[in-house]
Amino acid sequence: MDYAERLQNVSVLGAAGKMGSGILLLTAIEMADLSLKPENKGKHYVLNAMDVSGEALPGLMRYLKAQVLKAAEKKIVFLRExxxxxxxxxxxxxxxxxxxxxxxxxxRPTTLLEATYQSHIIFEAIKEDPELKAKIFRQINENSTVTPWFCTNTSSIPIGELDKKAGLDGRLLGVHFYNPPAVQKLVEIIKADHTQPDLVEFANTFAKNLRKIVVPSADFAGFIGNGHFMRDALHGIHEAEALSEKYPFTQAVCMIDKITRDFLIRPMGIFQLIDYVGIDVCSYIMSVMNPYLKDEDLHSSLLHKMIDLGVKGGQNADGSQKDGFLKYEKGRPVAIFDVNKKEYEPVSSLQHACDVELGDAPSSWKPWKALVGDRDKDAFLKGYFAEMKSMDNLGSKLAVKYARRSKEIGLKLVEDKVAFSNEDVNTVLLTGFFHAYGPINEYV
Amino acid sequence: MIAGYNTISMGTGRKEFHPKKPRPDLEDYIKEAGQAVLKMIGGAEKVDETVFGNFIASRFNQQGHIAGFAPYIDEGLRYKPSVRVEGACGSGALALTTAMRSILAETAEVALVVGVEVQNSVKAVYGADILAAAGWAKERKTGHAYFFPGKFSDRAKAYAEKFGPEKPRDAMARWYENAIENARLCPTAQEYHNTTKDLIACGIQKPNPKGFVDSLNFFDCSKVSDGASAIAVVSEEGLKRCGIDKKDAVEILGFGQAEEDITKPPAEPTRLSTTKVAVQKAFESAGITKEQVGTVECHDCFTIAGIMATEAIGFAEYGKGADFVLEGHTSRKGSVPFNTTGGLIGWGHPTGATGVHQAVTLWEQLTGKAAGAQIDIQPEKPYGLSINMGGDDISVISIVYKKAE
Incomplete structure (x- = not known):
């Protein structure tokens, strides 16, 4: 069965979710473009959009229509032909x-799993729960009228174990899109020891046709993306906790968010990123990863505390940001959650004290957006970090320490053979997290 | 002609332009330009008739029957004759010649001419469908998604095949650079705010056939614009009626108009044959030669059309237009400055207004009202020439101007 035949009947599980809807959109467009080729004329294509939430399906179809319209407008030259x-x-x-x-x-929007029983390819983007995933894979595999391939969007669960648990005999591959899949260029492909080579080849072709950048990752919990992000986030949390012994908690969060966003010139601060991914999701991913880690405890009681208080971050159905460590207005952080008082404190009342304590960023500082567009980023960053290292203020010290920790995490991923090269780690951070520079660098 | 006025050419490039925010509409532009002229000539009571040039508001704005906007400009125009003419992107100059014919026929002494188009009402991909109406509808199916860029891309390709690929590409980039540099001197120009340092680097970019057309990049194209231009066409009697001094007027020495068969592809894609005929007619009608022309407003809907225009006028030999441009003749310091406020690429191209905009620009240049964009008009070359083209060299109007004496 060749690539085009495989894609004649596909199912996306969790299609109404943030990741699922993006994967559905990309798959739908790829299938439609195949169906338009002269050699495929008259062939029947089916894409099941399966989600347990029936109420979410009409919204999904509206999203799909709006996005396909945008895509069509962009590729009108191709479509006319x-x-x-x-x-x-x-x-x-x-x-x-x-x-x-x-x-x-x-x-075909559906809430029934039975709809997937004729699909050759199953893309799964449901809850990050190994038991649930295994159960569903097993059910589809046992009832399927064909021999399906499974692609899971898990960002943390080891593929080999999941395959074994579901009894898939090497027909499961990690195909990890980044949020939002329609925009983010990165796809991590995670092959387990026994994954069928044909499936890997299919996924590589598929990702290439979607014009994604593929980074292979070893089958180790968290892979490269979360392998870096979770540790990086935990470092930020620990730094904030340490600062909160001297400063109020909200100010500590404000300081670390500022260091990671401004001093390190990242697209957003680490607490904003945790909110973006979801505090509960971060905590859950840590708990999935932690049992596999030696000499390391990937766990944050602060995250648990937040979740217990019902402050979870993540996104609303319309893509807007829910409140987490930070409170948002029109997507911008305006207040910081005080975990002791259980209320938000306006950024405006914290900012000044925060700035005074941290001191200035290096004088050559430029915003992240300008850095991304800088043709000679390398020269700039060398000078920028050299200046930062020579500075004596708290902000610069914490930022250098942060950048070094980030580098150390990256190098460890290569040393542990989770990533196959330094470059792969950097590519993941550059393309999956929109960093302006890779963590493994010579600047710090 | 007297009392010219241009609104801003609105669209991408202008700081105040945001595709999702409300903007002035068709009637706002008509009113702004029309009232400005009326104010300069002493009110609506001086006007005998109004002529509108508009290509296709019926589809961009769901508005036909443009003539009915004359009394909307000023109640004084109520019950006076008004007409709207259409010749695709040549509608503006068609409105001018229509007014001139009224003056010549002595059915009017003062005619108000308003050219208008509002095109940012739809995305470019749908605007291309609308503008394709300037070609033969039966050709739309086989045409490019971006129909007119496709047409002129074919011309650019043919030109490059015949005369070598490098020089025309360099000349097209140079044309773009001249256009932007001129536009930066004119506050109403769409590219007035352009601050790009290396314009040649933009203009030289390799075309991307997957996203656009084979032989043109985005910088080779005129702008998608909203705007209006207006001017008064008057007889000597009309000039007196308006109380305007001759030194503030330009005289029309002659004009040429030519039409090609819209159903036929260009016989020779490397030439603007209809343009050539129209310009020759204009020269004959005015009794002048190209050597006496001091400045030109040509229809550079695409950079390649600008280069071909230098040949059609006769400034450059066939196939030597690229050299002519690269040698700097068309720049504002050159032997015959072209499009001194940016032309269709730099100033903008609100299609139905363009021909009128050209007239306003020449009126400004020849009477010394072009402010920052003013060029020197040499006494031995006192004439201004405009070329306004509808479709792919189909409806062409060329006009010869001179400062009134």
Whole structure:
């Protein structure tokens, strides 16, 4: 069965979720484009959009329609050629509408797992729960009328074990998209010891056709992305906890968020990133990873405390940010949660004290956006960090320490053979986390 | 002609432009430009008739029947004749010649001419469908997604194949650079705020056929614009009526108009044959030669059309237009400055307004009202020439201007 045949019947599990909907969109477009090729004319394509939440499915279809419209507008040159034989379609608008119809009519929203039993490919993006995933894989595998391949979007669960638990005989591969899948360029591909090579080849072709950057990761809990992020986040949490012995808790959070965002020139501070991913999700991923780690305790009681208080971050259905460590207005942090008083304190009342305690960033500082667009980033960063290392203020010291820890985490991933090279670690941080520079560098 | 006025050419490039925020609409532009002219000539009572140039508001703005906006400009125009003419992107100059014919026929002494188009109402991908109406509808299916860029990309390709690929590409980049540099001197220009340092680096970019067309990049293209331009076309009698001094007027020495068959592909894609005929007619009508032309406003809907225009006018030999541009002749310091406020690429291209905008620019240059964009007009070359083109060299209007004496 070749690539195009495999993609004639596909199911996405958890399709209405943030990750699932993105994977569904990308898959739908890839399938539609295949169906438009002359050699595939007349073939039938089915994409099951399965989600346990029936109420979420109409919203999913609306999202899909809006996104396919955007994609179609961008690729109108290709579409005009693809529909060249359709004499009734003359204007760009007619062609775009036809394409949307062709994509949407292929997608079947469903709440029933039975719908997936004829699929050759199952993309899974459900809750990060190994037992649940294994149970569903097993159920599909046992009832399927074909021999399906499974691609899981897990960001932390070891693939080999999951395969074994579900009895898939090497038909499971980790295909980890980054949030949001339609935008983020990175896909981590995680092959277990017994994963079928054909499946790996399929996933590589698929990701390439989606114009993604593929980074292979070894099958070790957390892989490269979370292997770095969880430890990096934990370092930030520990630093804030240490500062909170001297400063109020909210100010400590404010300081560490500022160091990670401004001093380190990252797209957002570490606490904002934890909120973005979800405090509960971070905590859960740590708990999935922790049993596999030696000499290391990947666990934060602060995260548990937040979850117990019902402050979890994450995103609303419309993509807007829920409040977590920080409170957001129009996507911008405006207040910081005081875990002792259980209320938010405005950033405006904290900022000044925070700035005074940290001191200035190096004088050559520039915002993250400008750094990303800088053609000679390397020279800039060398000078920037050299200046930072020569500075005596608290902010610079903590930032250098942070950058060194980040580098150490990266190097450890390579040493432990989770990542195959320093470059792979850097690619994940550059493309999956939008960092302007990789953690493994010579700056610190 | 007297009392010219241009609104801002609104669209990408202008700081105040945001695709999702509310903007002035068709009637706002008509009113702004029309009222500005009326104010300069002493009010609506001086006007005998109004002529609108508009290409296709019926689809960009769901608005037909543009003539009915004359009394909306000023109640004084109520019950006076008004007409809207259309010749695709040549609608503006078509409005001018329509007004001139009224003056010549002595059915009017003062005609208000307003060109207008509001195109940012739809995304470019749908705007391409609308603008494709300037070609033959039966060709739309086989045409490019971006129909007109596709047409001129074919011309650029043919030109490069015939005369070598490098020089035309360099000349197109140079054309772009000249356009932006001129636009930066004109506050109403769409590229007025452009601060790009290396314009040639933009203009030289390799075309991306997957996303756009084979032989043009985005910088080779005129802008998607909203705007209006207006001017008064008057007889000597009309000039007196408006109480305007001759030194503030330009005289129309002659004009040429030519039409090609819209259903036929260009006989020779490397030439603007219809443009050539229209310009020759204009020269004959005015009784002048190209050597007497001091400045040109040409229809550079694409950089390649600018280069071909230098050949169609006769400034450069066939195939030597690229050299002519690269040698700097068309720049504002050159022997014959072209498009001194940026042309369609730098100032903008609100399609139905463009022909009128060209007239306003020449009126400004020849009467010394071009402010920061002013060029020197040499006494031995006192004439201004405009070329306004509808479709792919289909409807072409060329006009010869001179400061009134």
């Amino acid at each position: 693809a529909y060249a034989q359709r004499k009734d379609l003359i204007t760009n608008e007619q062609i775009i509408n036809q394409y949307i119809e062709d994509v949407l009519f292929m997608v």
